[in-house]
Amino acid sequence: MTQDEQKRAVAAAAIGYIPAGCIVGVGTGSTANYFIDELAKIKNKIEGAVASSDATAQRLKKHGIEVLDLNNVSDIPVYVDGADEITEHLHMIKGGGGALTREKIVAAVARKFICITDQTKLVNVLGNFPLPIEVIPMARSYVAREIVQLGGHPALRQGFITDNGNVILDVHGLQILNPVELEGTLNQITGVVTNGLFARRSANTLLLGTDNGVRTISI
Numbered sequence: 619m620t621q622d623e624q625k626r627a628v629a630a631a632a633i634g635y636i637p638a639g640c641i642v643g644v645g646t647g648s649t650a651n652y653f654i655d656e657l658a659k660i661k662n663k664i665e666g667a668v669a670s671s672d673a674t675a676q677r678l679k680k681h682g683i684e685v686l687d688l689n690n691v692s693d694i695p696v697y698v699d700g701a702d703e704i705t706e707h708l709h710m711i712k713g714g715g716g717a718l719t720r721e722k723i724v725a726a727v728a729r730k731f732i733c734i735t736d737q738t739k740l741v742n743v744l745g746n747f748p749l750p751i752e753v754i755p756m757a758r759s760y761v762a763r764e765i766v767q768l769g770g771h772p773a774l775r776q777g778f779i780t781d782n783g784n785v786i787l788d789v790h791g792l793q794i795l796n797p798v799e800l801e802g803t804l805n806q807i808t809g810v811v812t813n814g815l816f817a818r819r820s821a822n823t824l825l826l827g828t829d830n831g832v833r834t835i836s837i
């Protein structure tokens with residue numbers, strides 16, 4: 619299977635985790651886009667969706683799926699999203715598309731997080747993919763200096779502003795052996811909105827696209 623075929627396969631498999639009549643949390647990125655296309659096929663069986671980015675909201679609306687404000691939603695049974703890297707412990711790096719903060723918020727509300735990825739995203743240790751950190755613009759240089767002290771090499775994502783009006787520092791050179799600890803440490807730096815480690819709220823289930831079909835890993 620090609621990478622795109624693997625993404626399509628896990629997107630289709632994720633539909634099996636969506637309860638009838640529920641509000642679905644929907645992530646951002648290429649694999650999440652395939653999931654939205656699959657979700658459109660059962661749109662009459664769900665109440666609506668909460669989007670993790672403006673781009674996702676637009677794609678949902680184009681398919682005729684109602685997009686709800688999270689502030690008006692009390693329960694999200696399932697959140698479906700991809701990852702830039704994920705381990706077999708289901709800790710992830712996310713934010714390559716720049717939507718990490720809203721993704722983390724929706725994931726926090728959801729009762730179950732289903733991660734859908736192709737096999738290239740499964741790693742033994744996080745950190746080869748640069749770790750995105752969303753930062754208040756005036757704190758950019760200060761946060762970068764603090765990250766250097768932690769052993770990282772931050773680079774400003776050029777020409778990019780998040781949906782929240784902030785900037786992103788992509789941190790290279792990290793070998794993340796304790797993602798839960800590092801996630802907390804980075805979030806304590808003044809000026810950081812959040813970082814792309816999803817370890818404290820990891821996925822509950824990974825649907826992994828492989829050459830031999832979809833592999834399921836749950837914790």
